[in-house]
Amino acid sequence: MQTTTKLQLWELRAEFALRLATLYGSEVPAYNTLVDVSREVNEDFIRKNGQDAERLGSIQRVTAERHGAIRVGSARELAQVARVFAAFGMYPVGFYDLRDASKSSVPVVSTAFRPVDSDELAKNPFRVFTSMLAHDDRRFFDAETEKQLESFISARTLFSEELLALADKASAEQELPQEEAARLLDLATAAFELSQEPVDHDWYFKLEKISAVAADIGGVPSTHINHLTPRVLDIDDLYARMEARGIAMIDEIQGPPNWEGPDVLLRQTSFRALAEERNFRHPDGEVRPGSLRVRFGEVEQRGIALTECGRDIYDAMVAEVDTLLAAAPPGTARVEIAEQVWRTNLPDTEQELALQGLGYFTYRVADPGQNPGKESAALRDLVESGVLVPEPIVYEDFLPRSAAGIFQSNLTDDGSRDDEQLGTPYDIDRLSEVLGTRIFDPNELYSAQQTASIEAAGRRLGITIT
Ligand code: OOG
Ligand code: NI
Numbered sequence: 001m002q003t004t005t006k007l008q009l010w011e012l013r014a015e016f017a018l019r020l021a022t023l024y025g026s027e028v029p030a031y032n033t034l035v036d037v038s039r040e041v042n043e044d045f046i047r048k049n050g051q052d053a054e055r056l057g058s059i060q061r062v063t064a065e066r067h068g069a070i071r072v073g074s075a076r077e078l079a080q081v082a083r084v085f086a087a088f089g090m091y092p093v094g095f096y097d098l099r100d101a102s103k104s105s106v107p108v109v110s111t112a113f114r115p116v117d118s119d120e121l122a123k124n125p126f127r128v129f130t131s132m133l134a135h136d137d138r139r140f141f142d143a144e145t146e147k148q149l150e151s152f153i154s155a156r157t158l159f160s161e162e163l164l165a166l167a168d169k170a171s172a173e174q175e176l177p178q179e180e181a182a183r184l185l186d187l188a189t190a191a192f193e194l195s196q197e198p199v200d201h202d203w204y205f206k207l208e209k210i211s212a213v214a215a216d217i218g219g220v221p222s223t224h225i226n227h228l229t230p231r232v233l234d235i236d237d238l239y240a241r242m243e244a245r246g247i248a249m250i251d252e253i254q255g256p257p258n259w260e261g262p263d264v265l266l267r268q269t270s271f272r273a274l275a276e277e278r279n280f281r282h283p284d285g286e287v288r289p290g291s292l293r294v295r296f297g298e299v300e301q302r303g304i305a306l307t308e309c310g311r312d313i314y315d316a317m318v319a320e321v322d323t324l325l326a327a328a329p330p331g332t333a334r335v336e337i338a339e340q341v342w343r344t345n346l347p348d349t350e351q352e353l354a355l356q357g358l359g360y361f362t363y364r365v366a367d368p369g370q371n372p373g374k375e376s377a378a379l380r381d382l383v384e385s386g387v388l389v390p391e392p393i394v395y396e397d398f399l400p401r402s403a404a405g406i407f408q409s410n411l412t413d414d415g416s417r418d419d420e421q422l423g424t425p426y427d428i429d430r431l432s433e434v435l436g437t438r439i440f441d442p443n444e445l446y447s448a449q450q451t452a453s454i455e456a457a458g459r460r461l462g463i464t465i466t
Contacts, residue, residue, distance in 0.1 A: 009089035263303030310358030362453035
């Protein structure tokens with residue numbers, strides 16, 4: 001009897017990530033440069049820092065790691081995206097409201113699709129930051145534009161019935177026979193290719209006046225991958241090397257400063273991609289070539305996930321840096337202020353970050369033969385006496401303020417926004433309803449992983465850890 005090979009969801013995910021990288025590299029050649037420089041940075045970092053360099057992820061994982069970004073126009077499209085990504089074992093995690101992250105013209109709410117289990121993340125951590133246009137937000141769109149957006153978006157098909165059916169089958173069966181897998185991958189990759197179909201000139205630029213992001217989403221007949229982001233172990237080095245190659249980066253690295261304490265959360269930077277040729281249909285009916293500049297290159301460095309308490313401190317530090325910067329002499333660099341603020345507010349060792357409950361960690365038993373000789377012990381005592389070793393849990397998610405900064409710094413126009421009007425209220429529950437599936441809370445995922453490791457350590461040592 002002939003047996004058919006079946007692909008597991010993680011294998012589909014790894015292949016999907018590779019195919020998107022090949023597609024994006026052929027569309028945006030600067031991406032290939034970014035990947036080459038990222039590889040150099042990582043290899044040099046490992047050479048200089050040895051064993052310690054892989055504390056936040058093995059070189060294999062870091063080198064293969066990417067996140068993508070896509071943007072869709074409606075609840076219906078977002079629900080379809082969720083079905084497609086479920087076929088690759090990627091589920092919605094976290095809610096980001098970029099309308100409020102800065103007083104900017106980014107009229108979207110977002111989530112990120114990614115694997116949720118640590119072993120799945122280890123097999124392949126591909127994730128996609130996914131934004132939905134809030135076309136009903138009156139601060140950006142008047143009633144007439146909202147209606148036009150609605151009819152334009154509801155008339156297009158981003159994902160075919162065949163793609164959706166194959167995706168549903170993969171998620172129901174948690175695997176897919178080889179032939180169907182190949183078809184699923186072809187269709188899913190093609191759905192994110194930049195379309196050659198002509199863009200309606202006047203409609204696109206009407207939207208662009210309101211928001212360049214709205215035009216990129218609702219002004220074109222399909223969606224496309226906006227960027228694909230490699231991960232580096234030293235983003236300052238990457239930044240310097242890209243500038244040395246003559247690629248102008250945005251002014252700042254977003255997120256935490258470079259300081260002597262532990263790396264936390266996420267640091268990101270980007271550069272504007274080149275203009276891309278697109279065909280425009282003009283009111284006279286003629287199609288003429290023009291160009292658009294909406295895609296960009298981004299790179300990131302990932303650090304330790306912060307607990308809710310750690311995150312509150314982070315948010316307060318960001319606000320404090322803003323206040324101090326506003327009062328500082330013109331020309332003062334944000335990073336100088338940020339370094340000071342960090343030194344006064346965060347412990348400068350991983351161990352303290354763990355023991356003060358500010359960062360998420362798993363706990364490894366140093367010597368499994370050891371018996372502390374009591375029934376219960378405090379986590380702090382076990383760590384300080386070397387019985388347990390904290391190992392950082394890497395932040396797998398995003399930062400709304402950095403995301404808004406990345407969106408914003410790559411736009412030429414501020415767009416328009418009327419804050420006299422009321423915005424549409426979105427939160428994690430409402431977006432879950434739109435998606436038709438519950439959005440995971442990132443803190444619950446990290447915290448469950450930490451708790452499970454402490455319980456397992458307790459069982460190995462035969463004690464209760466308090
Ligand atoms: C998404 C921007 C946010 C990130 O890494 O924070 C983002 C977009 O441009 O569509 O990708
Ligand atoms: Ni990104």
